[in-house]
Amino acid sequence: MLQDCICGKLNLARKHPWVYSFFIFFCAVVFIQSQVIYQTGFEPEEGYDLQYTLAEQSGWQADGTSGNGLIKDTFQDLGNQAYIGFWPPQNDDEGYINIWRPIEPQKADNKIIRFSVVMMIADSEDTQRDEFRWIIYNSETKWLASVNFDNHTKKINYELDDGEGPKDTEFIFERNTIYDLTIDMNFHGNNWAAKIGDVYIIKNQPLTTSDAKLELGVISAAWVFGDIGNPGNNFMVFDDYKIEQATEAVHKENSLHIKIKNELPVITFSSDKYILESSSNLIDWQDIFITNGESNFVDKEYNKKKSQRFYRLRLIE
Secondary structure (H helix, E strand, O other), X not given: OEOOOOOOOOOEOOOXXXXXXXXXXXXXXXXXXXXXXXXXXXXXXXXXXXXXXXXXXXXXXXXXXXXXXXXXXXXXOOOEEEXXXXXXXXXXXOOEEEEEOOOOOEOHHHOEEEEEEEEEEEOOOOOOOOEEEEEEEEOOOOEEEEEEEEOOOOEEXXXXXXXXXXXXXXXXXXXXXXXXXXXXEEOOOOEEEEEEOOEEEEEEEOOOOOOOOOOEEEEEEEEEOOOOOOOOOOEEEEEEEEEEEEEEEEEEOOEEEEEEEOOEEEEEEEOOEEEEEEXXXXXXXXXXXXXXXXXXXXXXXXXXXXXXXXXXXXXXX
């Protein structure tokens, strides 16, 4: 199917700013070995053609008739990208589109499955904005969980299969900004986590609360309209779509707590041998303390006039 072209709508270099109101707590995951289940960069040598929609190319399928396709050089130096959104469905009563690429079902004894993607939410040209999601389905096409990017509020939410609706991660995103999203799924242990860059936005959530079958089916991109029959022309661009299986993984949960005492951050943590690092922008990190076991640290360099301060634990190999 020929696509409506959005070429020339964007001219962005890759960047990774992040917005969060206070401190960050980290969980260290060491992903030691992996085997790729499926990956694509949407390039011509993989059989992708910019003239056509993503659906029906290279095995991709869609539920819905709304916008989807391919665009070139939206992400600098990454060639082609895929997108979902921008143009409305053929029928006014459609409220969403899901698009996915089938894979062989991944059983629970495969333990850790990692999904990673480079993504960006491109804003609407008017005030009508919608929601974009990455959805985990099992091998029986049952919704297990999702990470949701609400372009109206800029909030990042998540949903489980408990029927309770979206839950706030307390993180927000910036429109027209490129992020690296990673979702780690432990089907053997029935839990999952998600991070953007090195920052965990979701941790230790159940893959199913309703005894659904614990086998990965697909990871779907979705565009959900805020107003059925009147979607915005916002869209989600994505690239470097990869699903891989860990053959060996080590998870370390590290307690990291922060409180303000005498206007200075007091950081308490219990871990193995790690370096405590600080940053004001989540891009440039500075080593401030080496930990080996339970420790307390007072950050005397903290400038209370700064709007944000971030901390993380980095494993010493």
